[in-house]
Structure formats: structure tokens, C-alpha cells
Amino acid sequence: MMPTQLATLLSLILVTLPTFAQRGRCGTPEPKAGRFTSVPADCGYFTNAPQPEYEPSFFYDVPVVFHVIENTSGDGFLSPATIQDQIDILNEDFQAIAGSPGAPGTDGKIRFHLATTDPGGSPTTGITYSTNNNWFQDSGNYWNSLAWDTNRYLNVYTNAVPCCYGYVSGFPSQGIAGQANDRVVLWWEAVGRDPTPGWPLNMGRTATHEVGHYLGLYHTFCGGCGSAANCYSTGDLICDTNGESTATLGCPMFKSSCGNSDPIHNYMDYTDDPCLWEFTPEQVNRMRCTLPNWRPDLFVTVAAQEVVRLGTPPNPNALRPGVSSPPLAGELWDPVVDHTTFEPGAIADYLLLSFGPTELALGPTGTLLCLPPFPLLSSNLSPGTPFALAVPNDAGLLGISFCVQAASLIPGVQIRLTNALDCIVGN
Ligand SMILES: [Zn+2]
Known part of the structure; x- marks a missing residue:
């Protein structure tokens, strides 16, 4: 100076x-x-x-x-x-x-x-x-x-x-x-x-x-x-x-x-x-x-054209293809997430964003990626891999709002997200 x-x-x-x-x-x-x-x-x-x-x-x-x-x-x-x-x-x-x-x-x-x-x-x-x-x-x-x-x-x-x-x-x-x-x-x-x-x-x-x-x-x-x-x-x-x-x-x-x-x-x-x-x-x-x-x-990093949900209120631009009604407690839910926008060779994984602490367990082919803000990309799923989410069978569950997206990690550390599936579990 x-x-x-x-x-x-x-x-x-x-x-x-x-x-x-x-x-x-x-x-x-x-x-x-x-x-x-x-x-x-x-x-x-x-x-x-x-x-x-x-x-x-x-x-x-x-x-x-x-x-x-x-x-x-x-x-x-x-x-x-x-x-x-x-x-x-x-x-x-x-x-x-x-x-x-x-x-x-x-x-x-x-x-x-x-x-x-x-x-x-x-x-x-x-x-x-x-x-x-x-x-x-x-x-x-x-x-x-x-x-x-x-x-x-x-x-x-x-x-x-x-x-x-x-x-x-x-x-x-x-x-x-x-x-x-x-x-x-x-x-x-x-x-x-x-x-x-x-x-x-x-x-x-x-x-x-x-x-x-x-x-x-x-x-x-x-x-x-x-x-x-x-x-x-x-x-x-x-x-x-x-x-x-x-x-x-x-x-x-x-x-x-x-x-x-x-x-x-x-x-x-x-x-x-x-x-x-x-x-x-x-x-x-x-x-x-x-x-x-x-x-x-x-x-x-998040692709600009995509939507990611953080905090409340949830982003309103929800897509729910293939889901006619929210899953119920005790049910197994198989969300359908569109992977078609992924680049060949990109690492794909599922992303679960919760608006509160949850104990949701994922099925054998899915991996809980994170609660926000994305601490981990942990596994490698091929695009189109079936995915199951086990909803807790808890009569006292008052409702958990969450959404699921699939994410691809592109070399250079840009994360891209697919469409999002919104869901409310519980009563
Ligand atoms: Zn200053």
C-alpha cells in the first residue's frame, strides 16, 4: 500500500x-x-x-x-x-x-x-x-x-x-x-x-x-x-x-x-x-x-438450467413423471428419474434432498447421496438403474417433505441434475 x-x-x-x-x-x-x-x-x-x-x-x-x-x-x-x-x-x-x-x-x-x-x-x-x-x-x-x-x-x-x-x-x-x-x-x-x-x-x-x-x-x-x-x-x-x-x-x-x-x-x-x-x-x-x-x-456447482432444492419453501418447479400419488408409509417407492441428459461416461447417482432430518433408508440399488449441501458423491449408478426408496413404516410419522433427483458428476467438478421428483411421506 x-x-x-x-x-x-x-x-x-x-x-x-x-x-x-x-x-x-x-x-x-x-x-x-x-x-x-x-x-x-x-x-x-x-x-x-x-x-x-x-x-x-x-x-x-x-x-x-x-x-x-x-x-x-x-x-x-x-x-x-x-x-x-x-x-x-x-x-x-x-x-x-x-x-x-x-x-x-x-x-x-x-x-x-x-x-x-x-x-x-x-x-x-x-x-x-x-x-x-x-x-x-x-x-x-x-x-x-x-x-x-x-x-x-x-x-x-x-x-x-x-x-x-x-x-x-x-x-x-x-x-x-x-x-x-x-x-x-x-x-x-x-x-x-x-x-x-x-x-x-x-x-x-x-x-x-x-x-x-x-x-x-x-x-x-x-x-x-x-x-x-x-x-x-x-x-x-x-x-x-x-x-x-x-x-x-x-x-x-x-x-x-x-x-x-x-x-x-x-x-x-x-x-x-x-x-x-x-x-x-x-x-x-x-x-x-x-x-x-x-x-x-x-x-x-450446479448447472444453471437445473433446479436444486435447499431449505424451505421448496422450489415450486417440481416434476413428477410416473408418480401418480405420493408413496405411503411402509411402501416401497421406485421413482423414475430421467437420465437422458447425462453425458456419456459421467458418474451418475441419486440425490435426495430432505427439508428436515430423516431416517429414510434407500433400496439396494440406490445410494443416499446427501442431505444438502451435497457432502458426498458416493457411488456409481448406470443411467436407468432401478431405484427403490423404503419409506419408514412409522405410524407416528407426521410427514417428511423431500425430493429426489439424479446427479451426474462431470470431470471438472460440475454437477448436473436431472428432473426432480417431489414427495411427501407420512400423513
Ligand atoms: Zn469494504
Whole structure:
């Protein structure tokens, strides 16, 4: 980091805000020399080189764990509904979902869900709660006690982080994935969709901004104007974000520096939440480069045209060919799944997605692949192999909603899914 950049950063952290004078927008350190690896250069620490392979042609799906830290006065509590709101906002913003506040942006086909299995493989809500006054002030290396495998989960912590609305501890191209302190930290009052007293502009975009850092993006004003002729190696390393000399605060109608209009609506600026609504295509390209190169164990991939069900409510686009009525308790069910779209030689297997913990046993020719989010591809079934699912004969069963799909694993680790069969077992 150049001295002038450092001065800019410090001035931004210390900037006076109207309501919370001590709190800056973001505490993420600007890029600087340190522990990093020089390759790959496509989404490197000092360079960026958008490649066609990183265009959003399929989904990356990322499991998230929220660690909610409260103090002994009860400050810091966030309900599961509020946290789900925040997950929904991330999805809206990273996928530019139509009808949402993030719709004007770029569909990056990056999606997030609360983890459904913990590091030990047990079912989980994807939320942990802790009470610790020191941790609540963002002190005490709480991650050493709380972190879930940072290779495999996006670890988000919420507390009263005094510096700012949020920050990440480092950039993925510094090799931080897998370290216990790899994290996104959010001010608890900036989480979720509902306005927080004292900050009526809260729309959950602090998380969008910080997860942008987590996936390798820098501030749009990083390095000031940078060089338009060398925009992949100066400034924010992105060419389709205009150069910007300083961060944008508030919600101006227009702002200009560096001889062009500033990217004030970009999530990686400091503008108020209602004025933020886009990542650019090259920012998306860099984030999608970061995932396989710097965070290769974090995600699963899913073909964009297919449907996969995670959480509730279930995806409504259910296909039920060959199933005239749901199977009943005690019955053997033989779902018919269309394998015709599989590539020759691809590994095929069945995928069972459950919306709750189940003890469903599979028949001799089927293999339980997973509860979401896909921890295992375990066996090799030839396309068209009959498949039987034994439904528990339990009179007390009140009903389990689940669906079955077949999955093929293509070399290069893209998972493709066939049609889905929906089913409700029980009463
Ligand atoms: Zn930031």
C-alpha cells in the first residue's frame, strides 16, 4: 500500500457519520504486501484478468454459518428469521433477482444458504449463539473457539464491532482460506432486512459489501483513480468500474472524480444501502474466479438450467413423471428419474434432498447421496438403474417433505441434475 492509500483508508475509517460518529462503513484493510501467492493471476492480489471460463454459466452454491455473539445484557440477539432475511438479501444482490432491490445489478449466479450440516455431519440450523462481553466488542480471538472449517463454510460473525459496519480479516488471494480467523464480521444492527432504530437505511447491504471482499473484490476507490490504461493492475483491478478518487458517503444524485462519473451505486463503494444495487460483470468474473482458485472447498456447482432444492419453501418447479400419488408409509417407492441428459461416461447417482432430518433408508440399488449441501458423491449408478426408496413404516410419522433427483458428476467438478421428483411421506 502506498502511503497516500493508507492515509485515505485511515481518513475513511475515521470519517464522521451523522448518527454513529465512531463507526466507519467498512474496516477491511486495503490490499497490501503480505502473505499471498502470486498465481493464479486471473484473480490475483495485484492483478486481474477476466476469462470466459469465469462467466456465470452455472451456479456456485456456498454454505454459510452465522455466529451470533451477544453480551450479558442481551444486546446482539438476532432471530433466525432476521438471519434468513440476510441470506435472502445476499441471494438477491449476487443474483440480481428480478423484483428485488438488487435487480438492477449483474446476475453472478452465486448463491448462499445457511449450512444444514455442521462440520461433524450433524443437522444444524447454520446459526450458533454465544454470550461473551469481550467477544461482543470484537475482541478476544473468538474465532479460535467458534469457527467452523473455514475451507468449507463462509463464517459470518455478528457483534458490536466498534470500528465499522463490518469487515473481512483478509483477502482470499492472501491464502486466508482454511485459517481460523478467515471471516466476515458484521455489526449486529446492520444485519437483515428490517430497519434498525438509529439507522433507517439498513437494507442488509453491509453483508453484500463484505462478502464481495470475501470473494476477492476491493473498494471501487481502492488506490484512488488508478490508471484507465492499466485498469487490471491498478485501482480496484476492475475495468468496468469507473475510477474513483474517494469513497462516496450518503446518497448523492451524482458524483464525479477522475474525469468520469463515480460508481456510486456499486456495492463496493460506501454509499448508503438504498443507493447500492450492483456488481459489474467484471466484478462477478473476479468473484467467480476467486471461488475455484482461492476457495476451492467452499462450494458446490450446479448447472444453471437445473433446479436444486435447499431449505424451505421448496422450489415450486417440481416434476413428477410416473408418480401418480405420493408413496405411503411402509411402501416401497421406485421413482423414475430421467437420465437422458447425462453425458456419456459421467458418474451418475441419486440425490435426495430432505427439508428436515430423516431416517429414510434407500433400496439396494440406490445410494443416499446427501442431505444438502451435497457432502458426498458416493457411488456409481448406470443411467436407468432401478431405484427403490423404503419409506419408514412409522405410524407416528407426521410427514417428511423431500425430493429426489439424479446427479451426474462431470470431470471438472460440475454437477448436473436431472428432473426432480417431489414427495411427501407420512400423513
Ligand atoms: Zn469494504
